[in-house]
């Protein structure tokens with residue numbers, strides 16, 4: 001029996017991306033709840049249009065193949081609008097073309113293969129705000145020697161109110177939890193010790209749970225770039241595998 005039982009939570013998401021000068025992302029909250037191999041992630045973001053005319057905003061959303069969106073809701077001036085997310089073939093083609101040419105076509109080139117790409121178009125009226133909630137879920141897959149929960153961050157600007165909270169609940173003891181510095185390359189070898197993200201706090205309420213909190217201030221974000229933080233926020237964890245067996249074998253057969 002392969003002793004390297006590996007469980008992977010791979011969640012990838014371009015949270016909100018708007019390069020328009022008139023649009024300010026005033027808040028961006030990512031909340032993940034991982035329970036026994038099933039991850040539910042809620043992204044809540046508020047975008048303000050400070051201009052005196054309406055602005056067409058486009059947000060890119062990237063999810064791994066296995067993830068599915070369970071809810072997408074927009075709130076504009078107190079009214080709720082269930083959102084429609086349409087995959088944009090055009091964006092996909094552009095990406096494929098850039099990939100073939102080996103170009104680094106901005107954001108697009110950073111996206112790994114095997115992801116779902118979506119585009120969300122929103123018309124934001126003059127001097128108003130839009131809040132949207134996107135919930136997606138993914139069943140865990142087992143790949144390398146640990147679970148890896150990845151959240152892709154690329155707001156394209158400094159965000160005043162920015163935080164990521166991840167709660168992990170497992171049936172077995174969690175033997176290891178760590179968060180390396182923001183990664184820029186999806187293909188980096190996670191077996192290399194990359195050190196720690198100094199801005200992350202990890203609490204362990206019980207041996208079977210972990211709470212990860214990350215809330216970079218605007219100054220912290222500026223230190224990475226004028227466009228704020230961009231890259232992969234990765235949580236690596238592992239569970240007690242000494243008595244592992246049945247559950248895992250069933251899935252391998």
Ligand SMILES: *[C@@H]1O[C@H](CO)[C@@H](O)[C@H](O)[C@H]1NC(C)=O
Nearest residue numbers: 022050051052053054126127
């Ligand atoms: C919007 O603001 C610009 C400059 O601040 C001004 O020239 C324009 O007339 C304004 N438009 C409206 C519809 O208020």
Ligand SMILES: *[C@@H]1O[C@H](CO)[C@@H](O)[C@H](O)[C@H]1NC(C)=O
Nearest residue numbers: 029042044073074075080133
């Ligand atoms: C969106 O999510 C937030 C929590 O982040 C919640 O307080 C709010 O009620 C949700 N809004 C909608 C419309 O679902």
